Amino acid sequence: MRNKNIYSSSLSLPISMATTRSVFDAGALRLELEAAGISFQFIPTIWKHVVQNPSCSLDDVPSLPAAAYPLLRSKFRPMTSSLSSAIDSRDSVTTKLLIRLQNGKLVEAVIMRYDSRLGKYDGKPRPGGLRSTLCVSSQVGCKMGCKFCATGTMGFKNNLTSGEIVEQLVHASRFSQIRNVVFMGMGEPLNNYNALVEAVQIMTGYPFQLSPKRVTVSTVGIIHAINKIHEDLPNVNLAVSLHAPDQEIRCQIMPAARAFPLGKLMDALQLYQKNSQQKILIEYIMLDGVNDQEQQAHQLGKLLETFKVVVNLIPYNPVGTSSCFQTSTEQNVKKFQKVLRSEYNIRTTIRQTMGEDINGACGQLVVNLSEQRSAGGSNLLTDIEDLRI
Template identity: 65%
Template sequence: MKLKSVFDASEIRSEFESAGINPNFVIPIWKYVIQNPDCVWDEIPSLPSAAYTLLHSKFKTLTSSLHSLFHSSDGTTSKLLIKLQNGAFVEAVIMRYDTRLGMCGGKPRPGGVRSTLCISSQVGCKMGCTFCATGSMGFKSNLTSGEIVEQLVHASRLADIRNIVFMGMGEPLNNYNGVVEAVRVMLKQPFQLSPKRITISTVGVIHAINKLHNDLPGVSLAVSLHAPVQEIRCQIMPAARAFPLQKLMDALQAFQKNSGKVFDFLILQEFLGLSDGNSVPFFFNQVINLIPFNPIGSTSQFKTSTKQSVSSFQKILRETYKIRTTIRKEMGQDISGACGQLVVNQPDSKRPPGTVEPLRDIEDLHL
């Protein structure tokens, strides 16, 4: 019988309740497993005898394992290749930022190094975005909530994770229940992350956006817009056909009204038709996050924009349209860990060497 992850919250709580075991024992079990990753169930102290029997028969401390670990040449980025119980692989990326290098009010920021974890929600992806390596895998399966949380468990042994971004493999809102349950676990003990430090990225799954605020109040939303005109979006993001731009904007407007959150619009392609009647109406409290294209192979139809063209584009958005705009300077290109580069083909292959540039943390976009 396939054993379940102890971090599948609904599963273990349901099993405990059915067995007459107080579900409050789940938190100390999680704490012990995090602190003692190689433990066996009998080592966990002070549990009812029925809990040990149930844990042995239905759960594993971790259903996934850290298969390989890649570090960028500058030490800012680490990519985790994680092997799931069914033999499939997903990738997660730790990005480290030194807050003292930024500026706040004209002064150096207080603090030091903080880490953001980019998490995967699916094996592969069905969205088929032409600029994303993950899309070339096709869709394989959704991750369980426990498999999502286990990425944080593995990463926490390497860094003190402060922020979570669901920007790894897969479309998070296509695995809605798994992602929502995983985030709820991350918000409580023993992780106790703040909702404002968790960002879910989506290509625009409207029906899920309409539910998200009620299910995860306080969590941030990033939208991979990539073009402000529906026709262009459909060319580079085939799934956009199911999510018409105007309906997406209506959903986002309702989300922002209910949540009061600032949106991150992620832009890859050249922004055209800003004043066109068919383009995005910029009435949001928003941040435009410009992402230079990261190479995904010699056959790609896209090329990375020059720094000059990206800066010129940013200047137009800021000065002409008065839109808060940042430029994403990618981390981890030399380990294929940058935005759009996550793909699992040959887990044991080595990544080519290269150089990377520092990146502003996702939470800085909301300051």
């Protein structure tokens, strides 16, 4: 990623004087430094020091111009969020982080650990070894209101800044070396587009240096944002929460789908794929008697047969005693998978459930503010790198 994209982006968010900003709010930091006549080329030095020393004072950052220190001290903080708790699953594969923001609200990030040497990929032994994926949040709550997702019960509270998104990676890096990042936590990432783009540009630049091919952005299908994401974030993976093969069922379980008709969404995905030449991950939650029948598998296959996709079938995770949905039977899930594979030659995986014992599985992400407890996270393929072409 070119430096001008990270430090000189026109997508930069406005600087709020009401709160102290994170040094990882790249646009705000750049504007303040340049207004003071200080080159933005010092930004990587600041970030590297803070990543290595999250609890440091900004006065401790080495080799900056003298004028930078009072500016940083008065308008920025190394970290604006704090780690409230970290809970491990029984098998220690998943760690759920509860993070308190500067405004007092809480979000969650989930670390999922994999041993890539286990199992096979495309029928061949896997190379490599241990790796970790971090699922990050982009908003507090969500306005999409998907009926199978606990986050929707919170409603929408506020967007995160790019710095608050990046700080989740800084916190997680204290527990594990993060290789992949997925935007599948709280919120609809494409509804916080500017902060998303800036955060990804930071994560794929120095000092984090994540490969864009190991970053995945999930969306319910915000068409106008899909139309521009490849230009703003080339080589980043796109995941689409489809969850039904027709508009009627989508609207029943995903009220926001009314604003994004299935036909127009598929047109946008065709254009995205033509421009990016990348596979698209299709997320499909399996709801018993709602969208898991063999007829619907055929509908989905016909809808996707002209695309290069990986369909990820997701076992439904309960989001409370009042849930009106049930998990599809294993038999129905495998029958659904078989139709897509054998009839339409569509690569189809079944998501491995991780962190369910700590409410860290897909769709369970919600923060109970009254108890200051957490219940959330996300997971994806056995290994997110399986999405790569």
